[in-house]
Amino acid sequence: MPSPSNSMTSIAEEFFKGHPLEAYMDSTVEISDDRRGISLAFGSNYLSTRLYQLTPPEDIELATVLLRPGSFFLDDLSNNMVLREANYGSVRRAFIVCKQDKAIVEEYQRWLIKRSPGAEVKEIDGADHMVMLSKPRKLCNLLLEIADEYK
Secondary structure, three states, rough: OOOOOHHHHHHHHHHHOOHHHHHHHEEEEEEEEOOEEEEEEHHHHHHHHHHOOOOHHHHHHHHHOOOOOOOOOHHHHHOOOOOOOOOOOOOOOOOOOOOOOOOOOHHHHHHHHHOOOEEEEEEOOOOOHHHHOOOOOHHOOOOOOEEEHHH
């Protein structure tokens, strides 16, 4: 989560230290002609072992059919929007840690939380990256709990 002391660029740099392009396995990376845009289409091996490893097979199959390439948003990162101390933290935050997420590992999730003081932390054990598919009821219950606390 970006903050006055933690830019999106530094967040992305930290993520890619532990997750270089080679870690995307059979995924396809495409670089635009002007070299500014990079898109990523997840491969089936990456999907089943890093994103959906605890998700029911029928949901993985549906996700595979619906999947589209995504962007790394490098232009947005280079913009480097500045957050100011004056208003930062005026909205309460909550972070749900997915303990078995292999795409955004728990260590990195905790690194983000540590740099976002005041964020309430909830955990879902047995959740992969796609928690809405691997633990939908638990996620729904936590979101309702958070919404109730923050109203």
